[in-house]
Amino acid sequence: MIIDLDRFVNREQPRWRELEDLLARLESEPGATLDLQGALRLHHLYQKTGADLAKVKGQSAAPQLVRYLESLVSRAYAEIHENREKRLRFSPRVFFLSTFPRTFRRHIAAFWLSVLVTLAGAAAGGALVRWDPDAKSVLLPFEHLMGSPAERVAREESSGQKLANRPKTYFSSYLMTNNIRVSILTLVTGFAWGLGPLVLLFYNGVVLGAVIYDYCAAGQTRFLVGWLLPHGSFEIPAILLAGQAGFLLGVQLLRGSRHGGAGKRLRAAAPDAAVLIGGITAMLVWAGIVEAFFSQYHYPILPYWFKISFGCVELAALILYLGWAGRGGRRADQVRVAQGGNVNVSQ
Amino acid sequence: MYPSEAHTVTFRTPENLEFSLTLAGPAIRFVAWLIDMLAIAAASSLAAKILAGISIFSQDAAAAAVTLAYFGISVGYGMAMEWFYGGQTLGKRLMRLRVLDAQGLRLRGYQVVIRNLFRFLDMLPASYLVGGVACLFSARCQRLGDMAANTIVIRNPDPGRPDLEKVAAGKFNSFRSYRHLGARLRQQVTPAEAGLAFQALLRRDELEDSQRVDLFKRLREHFSAKAPFPPEAAEGLPDEQYVRNVVDILYR
Numbered sequence: 001m002i003i004d005l006d007r008f009v010n011r012e013q014p015r016w017r018e019l020e021d022l023l024a025r026l027e028s029e030p031g032a033t034l035d036l037q038g039a040l041r042l043h044h045l046y047q048k049t050g051a052d053l054a055k056v057k058g059q060s061a062a063p064q065l066v067r068y069l070e071s072l073v074s075r076a077y078a079e080i081h082e083n084r085e086k087r088l089r090f091s092p093r094v095f096f097l098s099t100f101p102r103t104f105r106r107h108i109a110a111f112w113l114s115v116l117v118t119l120a121g122a123a124a125g126g127a128l129v130r131w132d133p134d135a136k137s138v139l140l141p142f143e144h145l146m147g148s149p150a151e152r153v154a155r156e157e158s159s160g161q162k163l164a165n166r167p168k169t170y171f172s173s174y175l176m177t178n179n180i181r182v183s184i185l186t187l188v189t190g191f192a193w194g195l196g197p198l199v200l201l202f203y204n205g206v207v208l209g210a211v212i213y214d215y216c217a218a219g220q221t222r223f224l225v226g227w228l229l230p231h232g233s234f235e236i237p238a239i240l241l242a243g244q245a246g247f248l249l250g251v252q253l254l255r256g257s258r259h260g261g262a263g264k265r266l267r268a269a270a271p272d273a274a275v276l277i278g279g280i281t282a283m284l285v286w287a288g289i290v291e292a293f294f295s296q297y298h299y300p301i302l303p304y305w306f307k308i309s310f311g312c313v314e315l316a317a318l319i320l321y322l323g324w325a326g327r328g329g330r331r332a333d334q335v336r337v338a339q340g341g342n343v344n345v346s347q
Numbered sequence: 348m349y350p351s352e353a354h355t356v357t358f359r360t361p362e363n364l365e366f367s368l369t370l371a372g373p374a375i376r377f378v379a380w381l382i383d384m385l386a387i388a389a390a391s392s393l394a395a396k397i398l399a400g401i402s403i404f405s406q407d408a409a410a411a412a413v414t415l416a417y418f419g420i421s422v423g424y425g426m427a428m429e430w431f432y433g434g435q436t437l438g439k440r441l442m443r444l445r446v447l448d449a450q451g452l453r454l455r456g457y458q459v460v461i462r463n464l465f466r467f468l469d470m471l472p473a474s475y476l477v478g479g480v481a482c483l484f485s486a487r488c489q490r491l492g493d494m495a496a497n498t499i500v501i502r503n504p505d506p507g508r509p510d511l512e513k514v515a516a517g518k519f520n521s522f523r524s525y526r527h528l529g530a531r532l533r534q535q536v537t538p539a540e541a542g543l544a545f546q547a548l549l550r551r552d553e554l555e556d557s558q559r560v561d562l563f564k565r566l567r568e569h570f571s572a573k574a575p576f577p578p579e580a581a582e583g584l585p586d587e588q589y590v591r592n593v594v595d596i597l598y599r
Binding site for chain 1: 358360361362364365366367368369405406407408410411412414415418422431432433447448449451452453455456457458460461464465467468491494495496497503538539541542
């Protein structure tokens with residue numbers, strides 16, 4: 001029990017201020033670490049402030065003081081008891097050469113589910129256009145895909161110079177932002193027990209299938225492959241990966257309470273979903289550049305064999321990258337431990 | 348961790364310490380979001396002005412740079428601010444809010460990313476309707492992004508102590524000589540009761556005379572029942588002065 005609150009505050013305040021300053025420093029530097037001495041001091045201040053909180057809590061004295069101490073204790077608790085994976089500074093090299101492809105492979109089943117849903121959509125889209133050619137006007141959201149494929153190919157092939165003068169950088173940025181937005185939406189709608197990615201991937205597949213059938217049936221397969229493959233080799237897998245991330249969340253919600261509460265289950269999937277969306281963003285930036293600056297050029301400016309070969313090389317590189325990058329390597333945190341270093345207060 | 352009473356969440360640490368944090372409701376979060384929208388608009392407008400310089404070389408490149416900058420700022424603002432400023436954006440800082448891991452632990456990078464990406468869903472169909480409704484029905488005032496990332500948004504307390512000079516009993520407080528009774532008073536009076544007396548003194552001028560007399564009379568009766576000071580200390584004291592002395596004892 002505290003007899004003289006004023007004296008108590010005056011005596012303890014320097015320690016509270018010291019803890020406050022220490023916490024402010026740690027919070028302003030997400031990757032900050034403390035040396036052993038600093039970590040011990042932090043723990044000491046946390047314990048002392050916790051004891052002070054216990055002293056003033058049962059009293060009527062200054063509820064604001066109680067809230068202030070609760071705030072300090074909660075912040076210190078967050079720093080000291082953080083025992084999940086070590087906080088590491090973000091390293092693009094580690095992320096792209098190890099974390100992202102490894103995460104992709106760890107959840108390969110969700111990726112195959114994305115592929116399956118898209119293929120089902122593509123089959124449906126192709127069949128719809130096959131049996132009802134008028135369905136094209138409903139299924140295809142882009143005006144340039146509405147008309148006859150042969151006419152479009154003739155038009156594109158004869159407008160080489162016009163294409164060269166068309167503004168491409170803005171178009172590229174539009175494609176990037178739009179596709180990233182769609183990917184994010186595919187991911188977050190996974191929260192609806194996976195229904196969001198299911199619908200979005202199926203619809204994407206329907207559009208893709210309708211276009212493929214339309215162009216192939218019109219004998220324009222070579223144009224189609226030369227047009228789609230250079231950017232599609234990254235764009236389509238990126239959307240499939242977004243579906244994979246969305247399914248990760250959805251599956252966790254469907255698993256049932258015997259695997260823990262919904263929060264716990266989501267916590268298991270959310271880090272990997274965040275990693276996937278990071279990699280997807282990079283893939284879509286590349287796809288946007290290729291689509292605006294490369295895919296729109298057709299024969300005679302760029303021969304089809306060159307465009308198709310370029311697309312095939314990209315696709316092969318992507319498959320190799322996602323399938324093998326980071327295999328056999330040590331995890332980033334193991335590397336960090338092996339290298340030694342400061343004591344991380346978050347351990 | 349468990350929701351203790353309405354709008355608060357209580358944590359018990361392994362050291363058996365218990366602390367409660369006040370959860371932020373949808374209304375105050377909406378205000379913080381409006382401030383953040385203004386910040387995003389200002390940052391985007393500034394970026395557009397700076398990037399317009401590129402149009403000297405290429406209009407096309409300038410338009411692309413502005414598009415990318417706007418997208419980057421609108422998506423990345425929340426992530427960058429919450430990551431580098433301990434769970435606070437500008438709006439949250441001004442409204443004294445903070446994002447926290449639902450277990451009371453420090454925010455992780457993925458949590459910041461996921462809760463901000465989920466804004467795409469929470470803001471549907473407009474003005475964060477989905478997120479607001481989720482927040483209203485969630486026991487911990489979580490929007491969908493908070494649920495997915497396992498985070499909560501708390502209200503930071505005002506760390507300042509009450510301004511006692513406004514309500515002080517004056518240089519002499521006859522109750523101070525009775526330290527044992529002062530101690531009992533502090534033990535018996537709840538924080539809510541102390542706060543009520545404090546507010547009554549602060550807002551005395553807003554009350555009509557008869558109401559004020561009645562209020563302080565009732566407060567005196569209430570406090571004297573908790574710790575009866577001897578007649579030589581309390582007798583002759585007006586009710587309001589009695590309450591001043593009590594508040595002085597409680598807070599000093």
